[in-house]
Amino acid sequence: MPLDTSARFADPDAAYRLIVEAHRGLGEEESRKLDAALILILANQIGDLAVLREALALSRAAIAPSREASTL
Template sequence: MSAVLSTKSNFADPDAAYRLIVETHRGLSDEQSASLDAALVLILANHLGDLDLLREATALAKRSVVSEGQRE
């Protein structure tokens, strides 16, 4: 049985989590930044270990990117 994807913040300090991600990208080229994002996604997907949740999360993320592109 699969868990339910949580879309609310699970961080005690969500701003600190956001800053950490932003700071991790600081000083990287666009290519390095994209590689970092890909590596982070794979590491966290492996930690998650649930294909159904990963499928739901990737669909949600893709919808977010597509709808953002339509607003531009």
């Protein structure tokens, strides 16, 4: 099963708000722990190593320009 990157939420803004609200009142370290827990829960939900690999590669590629800019 290939990674589906099409919009899948009927209301993507509501999904974003849920994630933002989950972080409300948390410190930086707590937010990182929440993100890590959410990532592991969703990775388990995916349950497919090939899809997870593809998602991780896309995520790394998305941050590559900002990593390069920070080293200049």
